[in-house]
Amino acid sequence: MAEQSFSADAFEPLHVEQHKQVLSRPSLSYWEDAWIRLKNNRRALISLYIVIALLAFTLIGPLVWQIDPSVQDLDQVSQPPWADRRATVVEPYTPWRGETLDSPGSGLRTAQPANTQAVRLIWDVDATAEGGYRIYRNIFPIGPEKAYGLPLGEQFSPDETWFEDRLDLKARGYYYTVVPLDARYQESGEGETLYVEVHNAITAQGAVKRGLIEDAAAVREGDAIKLALHPLGTDYLGRDLLSRLMHGARVSLFIGIVAPFLYVLLGVGYGATAGFLGSRADAVMMRFADFVVALPFLLFMILFKIMFGIGPGESGIMPMLIAMVILSWPATSRLVRGQILQIREEGYIGASRLLGAKTNYLVLRHMIPNTMGVILVTLTFAVPSAIFTEAFLSFIGMGVAPPTPSWGSMCNEGIKTMLSTPHELIFPALFISITVLAFNLLGDGLRDALDARMRSRE
């Protein structure tokens, strides 16, 4: 057995290290935790930025882009944003008595450069056209079905081979067709079609009146000036679409945010009361909520709307708001009641009660803050549905009264000219969709961040 030597210090007691459990990270409150979760959710964060951008668009936008949404720019009606804004300065309009073709055989052509002031057409004499000619205009190419478009007018003599079109001309291409008429003024034979590119024209006086130039003497005929800028184009009455979208956003977002806020508030109050009172009162209150749920929503929205009526000069926003609050609160109240019933059985409520807390204190201090997450999520999801409802009602003409713009009513106006000027429908529809999308994704993110039980498994 080997000898082992020990020094004295081998018998020194070991230094006992007291390992305390230390929180290495700061303690987080519920909301701080939720915020961190939300920040890690890229979709939700982008949606949050979009919502902020939309609010900025609504609140700050009109200060930057100070065009009155109800002012009409008659030089540019139904113009898409990419429309050519150049206009040629022309002399004031002078009547045209027509002129005959100096070189027969060249067919249908314009007598003078076509502009929005007038399109002047001349054509060859057709000996068979005893009854004269009928002139048509179309914005689409003439197909094999010979749809000539809008009949503009007639000339009742074969020698009158000219026509002046001044009807609602816009800077775009038109297909003019001249059809000869027989002695009984029936169309006989094939029409001759001409494609005419119409350019903007404005008189010097007109330009001064519109505020485009300072002095009428500063420009001469033939000069090119730029018409007023409309970044998103104009609608069918020549109103600036960007400005209307901004002011429409005020209506849509106001209803979309304030109405859910109010009815969620009402629902929380009602649900919390019912959940807290329990038993008989709860049963009666919830049965009433069931009745309100059973009312057909849109039909009653419309009924309330005509019930409150819209006086002259009113926009009809308030009736819609009230109707929405009256009809929409039960869903929230049911949710909150369920939460309250659950929380009521929790230990901390018993403890608080033991310490002598009053009912009001319990509800306001413990129960409602603990349902706050669920309420916030409900609120976020309520916003898109309220925006939808507003758009829907305005779309069928039961929403805000003109001239107040709202995204829904703008869609309603835009859909009528969907085929020729789709931008009037596309822009408001895009804004509705983006807003609804942003709030939906934000709601998803909030639900994941705030509510562990409702956390989606995506």
Add this chain to the structure above:
Amino acid sequence: MWRYTAKRLIQGVITVWFIATATFAAMHMVPGDPLASEKAVSAEIRANLEAKYGLDKPVFQQYLIYLGNLARGDFGISFTQKNREVNDIIREHFPVSATLGLLAVTFAGLGGVLWGALTALYRNRLPDIIIMFLVILGISVPSFVVAAISQLGLVNLNNLLGFNVLPVGGWGTVSHMIVPALVLGLSTMAYLTRLMRSSMLEIINSDFVRTAKAKGLPPTRIFTKHQLRNAVLPVITVLGPAIAAITTGGFVVELVFAIPGLGRYFVEAVQQLDYTVIMGTTVFYGAFLVFMVIAVDVVYGLIDPRVRLD
């Protein structure tokens, strides 16, 4: 089972009574007089109408007369259209709305279950990502925009091919119904897809599916017998509210596609302040929805034996 159904039906009748009362109250608060229109009615007609609806009597008696008429299934006579009973209007236009709605619910239900199951099976792979993107789009784009865009697309398609693949508007044949029903069912389909997906994901990870796999059942059999059947239950629960959403959502689709349904008729009646038509349509719609929801609940009890109806 029978007791449950009877109980629900009685509740349903009370709910319809509430709807009727609310409608009556709302219409009585509308400013103006139902008989004060631009076209002055003759004294005799006026007297007849007053006698029928008790318009010269106190409000409460009018209410009783109104309820009595409703109980007999008499919704009254249109104020703006001569000799047209509201019952006739409903009989004529409701089947159109109902057909459209039924087709839309079928599309939404089948599509939702199919797409939802597919996304769950291909979780986080390409089909899932594509379908879920479309779902979010379907939830976010308002139905009238979808209707307009699909119409625009149809016009272009018909022009491109040179013949009418599907008609752009109107009503009559099956081909008229397809596009409106798809548009009408789209948002519900998107919603159901999401629901089906999360329900399916839950089922895929459940014990009984693992057992079925362990005992060597073929995947198709597991899918149809174990997964689909269980996952589809939550979808059926929300079909009741979905039917309600689709039938009222029909307004816009009927308007855009020029379909002679009850929704469009209701909007017109409101614009003309046709009192009896407005009241009759509202109560009828309300009753229809209430009983549809009850029917769905009862059917749910039959399908899922775990649900005790009492």
